[in-house]
Amino acid sequence: MTTGNGAPIIVAKGLKRTYKSRGKPVEAVRGIDLTVREGEIVGFLGPNGAGKTTTLKMLCTLLEPTGGDAEVVGCDLRADPVGVRRRIGYVSQAGSTASNALAGEEIVSHARLYGIGKAEAERRGRALLDALDLADVWDRKCGSLSGGQRRRLDIVMGLIHEPRLVFLDEPSTGLDPQSRANLWDHIRGLRDRMGTTIFLTTHYMDEADALSDRILVIDHGAIVAEGTPAALKAGVSGDTITLSFADHETAERAADIAGSLDGADTPEVEDAVLRFRVPNGGTALPQVFSALGQAGLTPIGVEVKRPTLDDVFLTMTGRSLRD
Amino acid sequence: MTFFNDLWVVFTRAMRLSLRQPLWVAIGLLQPILYLTLFGPILEQVAQTPGFPPGDSWQIFVPGLLVQLGIFGGLFVGFGIIAEWRTGVIDRMLVTPASRTALIAGRVLRDVIVLVVQAMILVGAAWFLGLRVSIWALLAGLVMVALLGAAFAFISYAAGLAIKSEDGFAPVVNFFALPVLLLSGILLPMTLAPRWLQIVSDFNPFKHIVEALRAIFRGDFGSPEVLLGSVLAVLLIIIGAWVGNRVFAAQTK
Incomplete structure (x- = not known):
């Protein structure tokens, strides 16, 4: 395990998101400050509805913050969202592929939205599939894959443009225990082999514990604790x-x-x-x-x-x- | 140009997925054929009634079917984007640097091409049953299907993404579709309707579009109806594209 001593890759200051619900403002995220360094695996832990996904979506340019600023891989979130998009990968908990599309087709078409040529997309796609133990799925329909395979395919999609930073939203939700453990190995492998910085949200303690170099605990839209899993636990009791x-x-x-x-x-x-x-x-x-x-x-x-x-x-x- | 690259990528992906569902393509084709064969013969009889506009029954009927194909073919595509949103495909595309306009326009382009192919089959079948018009009238009919289909596909995608639930989307479509259908003279010309209904239908832009296409099918290209209908169709596509783009861009707001 290496904890990141690298340069900051995410710096968020006062990041805030307020929704209007029946005319009343609801604060989903109440001004979060956070820093993630290159090479870290940071876990964003909190119960459902704590504001994890909202924060993640703001950092991924899928949701505009209503307050605060952030710099993600050197690009300002508000001024240069396209720059952020070029440099990050995002793996949604909802998935990324159509059930009746072939895995290879989805990978290539996704890569081409980043301006990557067909041949290069296929080369990278096959290499990534290999690395995530999915070597034989290129011509298979995405809907025919198991839950664990499909989640790993989502990760392949998120990595096709070789981003230095990847966001994983609830990566193991809905997977059986063996698939989860296997997925965790692959996520750790991404960082260890490719040096990818990983920011993940989870509401599973064991997942945050098993994967993260550092954990941010979020509740009611605010960060309530931060540290390595060991330090957090030692500090408490x-x-x-x-x-x-x-x-x-x-x-x-x-x-x-x-x-x-x-x-x-x-x-x-x-x-x-x-x-x-x-x-x-x-x-x-x-x-x-x-x-x-x-x-x-x-x-x-x-x-x-x-x-x-x-x-x-x-x-x-x-x-x-x-x- | 990154826009055209993105447009092409989104279009080819959508098209491939459509072609992989041949049953749906076939059902889509079957519908206008059923109208032609099961409703057309009745209209041949009705065409003898006083108050029926000039032109033979097929010249009256086929323009209505073409407009209907454009409107309804476009209107229902929103169901597809709700499914795409639920499987995370929309967010996955929004998080790329791709042009937002290309993300929706590529899908609309697929819908337009599917609709135009359906319209060609419809016109071919109508020809077989007795439709006789100039090639220019047929081309105008196909262009109209493309324009209406594109406008409604844009609007339908916008509504689907704004509502994000099939249960909420279906009643909206029905609420909108039925009056449009009944007040446009698509099936029976509004000249057969009582006075008050004719006045109400004057406010329905689609009636004027149907009448424009009927005038074209009669060979009356220069009539004011044609001008009015064409202007309305162009306005619709502008409004549709604007709404569609706005809603797509608002997905990341």
């Missing part, structure tokens, strides 16, 4: 360490020792099980064991549980992402 002992008395003695460690919060003992939280379970565990060993205590079982992004979301907003 720390890891939970659970130690089992032979009996209650030993667990109580261990609790005293654990409580004196740096950064550990109030240990709880339940029967012969001790539970406490530390900022980082991985670095705390050796200290815990050495301190217990000096006191002659030996746990019979150990478990370190990392907080999930749902815990993060819960702490930031008071609601669960699943709601």
Whole structure:
């Protein structure tokens, strides 16, 4: 994993979108500031209706912001939308192909809208299909592909003009678990092999966690948290360490020792099980064991549980992402 | 020119998809043929009635069918763009640097060509049944189908994209189509109608377009009806193209 130390490829300032609904203004996106650097995979995480897709569409020139500005791949969103369009790829959650069109036809016709010649479009299209394990679909109808194949075809379409930045809107929605895992591998591969910067929206914590170098958490049209998945989780609640002992008395003695460690919060003992939280379970565990060993205590079982992004979301907003 | 490249790309894609659905093309062709064979013979009888305009029954009937083909052939294409929008194809194209006008005009061009081919088959069948007019009248008929088809295809795409739901789009089309059909004298000339209905129909531009084409089919190219009908048809295509382009551009507003 590389976190982007590259130049900024998206810089948005105060990006805002207000709708009129029955005469009343509704703020779908309330002035978002964000920066994405070249080579990053940034996940935009939030519940349905939080403003993810609206923000994405604004950055893709599909929706005009009602306030704020953004520069995307060096082009001003308002002054040069065509420049932005030339330089970005966009993969919508709705898809990109007609069911009774052949995959190859859709790829070539899409490429030609970027001014790419037929032969070059076919060469690139076949290479991309190969890279996304779709080598044999060129002459197949898009409607005959499986959900996972069709989503990968959408990604091929979005990459045909070799953009440095790709927007993926809810990439794995509606896919079965195997197709999702496979899709994630391919998305990571895009960045690792081609250096493509990826900005994706998702309302799945596991997806944001598995793919993103950095996560922006959005709720009610505003960014409420930002950081690497690990930092976000560490910042919120720390890891939970659970130690089992032979009996209650030993667990109580261990609790005293654990409580004196740096950064550990109030240990709880339940029967012969001790539970406490530390900022980082991985670095705390050796200290815990050495301190217990000096006191002659030996746990019979150990478990370190990392907080999930749902815990993060819960702490930031008071609601669960699943709601 | 990027506009013509984009227009061609959008047109060829749309055309390929239409040709891949031969059943729909066939049904589209069948409709005017059914009108000719199942309604035409009745009109031959009605043509004896007093109040029927000059010209033989086919010269009266075929211009009406051609105008109907142009209007209705164009009017229903909006269903297709709703489906395209739902499958993400429209957004996928809007996010490219392609000319917005080309995105809609390429589709309209496909519709126009399909309609003109249908009109040629219609005219051929009518000829077989007894239509006799000059080649110039036939060409004028095809041009009229193309103009009306294009105007209504533009408007239909605009309405489809503005409404974005088949359930909302269908009643709008019907609400619009039925009065146009009944008040235009497409099926029966308005000269057969009572006075008040004739006055109402005077406000329907399509009546004048039908009458212009009927005058042309009689060989009366210089009549004022022809001028009025042609001006109205040209106005319609201008309005249609303007509305269509505006709605397409507004998709990213």
